[in-house]
Amino acid sequence: MRLLFLGDIVGSAGREAVIRALPALRAELKLDYVVANGENCSGGKGLIPRHADALFAAGVDVITGGNHTFQHRELYPYLESTPGITRPLNYPPGAPGRGIAECGDLVVINLIGRAFMPAHYDDPFRAVDAALAGMSANRFIVVDFHAEATSEKQAMGWHLDGRVTFVVGTHTHVPTADCRLLRHGTAYCTDAGMCGARDSVIGDDIQAVLSKFLTQMPTRLAPAEGPAVINGVLVEADDTTRRALQIERVDREVS
Numbered sequence: 080m081r082l083l084f085l086g087d088i089v090g091s092a093g094r095e096a097v098i099r100a101l102p103a104l105r106a107e108l109k110l111d112y113v114v115a116n117g118e119n120c121s122g123g124k125g126l127i128p129r130h131a132d133a134l135f136a137a138g139v140d141v142i143t144g145g146n147h148t149f150q151h152r153e154l155y156p157y158l159e160s161t162p163g164i165t166r167p168l169n170y171p172p173g174a175p176g177r178g179i180a181e182c183g184d185l186v187v188i189n190l191i192g193r194a195f196m197p198a199h200y201d202d203p204f205r206a207v208d209a210a211l212a213g214m215s216a217n218r219f220i221v222v223d224f225h226a227e228a229t230s231e232k233q234a235m236g237w238h239l240d241g242r243v244t245f246v247v248g249t250h251t252h253v254p255t256a257d258c259r260l261l262r263h264g265t266a267y268c269t270d271a272g273m274c275g276a277r278d279s280v281i282g283d284d285i286q287a288v289l290s291k292f293l294t295q296m297p298t299r300l301a302p303a304e305g306p307a308v309i310n311g312v313l314v315e316a317d318d319t320t321r322r323a324l325q326i327e328r329v330d331r332e333v334s
């Protein structure tokens with residue numbers, strides 16, 4: 080099984096790059112599944128159903144979320160009605176949507192971290208334990224841990240080592256160089272990075288972000304435009320044991 084996980088897709092630059100590049104990437108990398116974090120797809124914050132539909136049409140199998148998933152209210156019924164989309168599992172009860180998506184023999188679990196994050200979510204460690212307790216072991220399980228702190232992400236990797244196929248971090252939009260197999264066969268990467276404008280500050284317009292830092296005034300941020308990067312992580316896993324065999328970065332520039 081070969082799976083590509085794409086980091087947070089940011090704004091139209093990221094969206095259009097993924098939509099344009101994915102059909103060829105699927106063939107070139109012989110992909111069975113594509114999972115992408117979509118929390119910044121629409122205007123840089125959140126996701127609207129039309130953009131989710133476009134990603135699915137381009138070859139994304141499962142769209143995951145994060146702290147910006149609930150930005151646009153029109154997504155709420157879509158989260159309930161669309162099996163291929165997740166929001167973090169450990170939101171408190173009552174949040175719309177689901178934290179787990181199933182697609183063939185793939186299960187995607189979406190979690191959100193608590194260290195340095197703006198809200199107090201439920202415990203992601205206990206949430207994933209409870210989810211795995213009720214789950215058949217005979218499937219590929221991929222966990223998108225949407226979190227700020229590298230330590231919390233690494234801890235989650237070890238917590239899940241040997242119990243899932245792949246643990247990947249999202250949210251920082253900066254790709255990390257630590258792709259590896261953990262001791263018991265789980266592939267791990269602290270952050271997938273982003274799909275968005277190359278010349279940007281984590282996907283946003285450089286001048287707007289600089290103005291915010293320099294003046295400390297409230298500033299409306301917007302996604303940057305121009306040539307885009309696609310940051311992703313490719314994992315190959317054994318069809319019988321469901322353990323990871325190989326993990327590598329896939330980072331491309333799309334003009």
Ligand SMILES: [Fe+2]
Binds near residue numbers: 087119250251252
């Ligand atoms: Fe993000």
Ligand SMILES: [Fe+2]
Binds near residue numbers: 118146225249
């Ligand atoms: Fe985020």
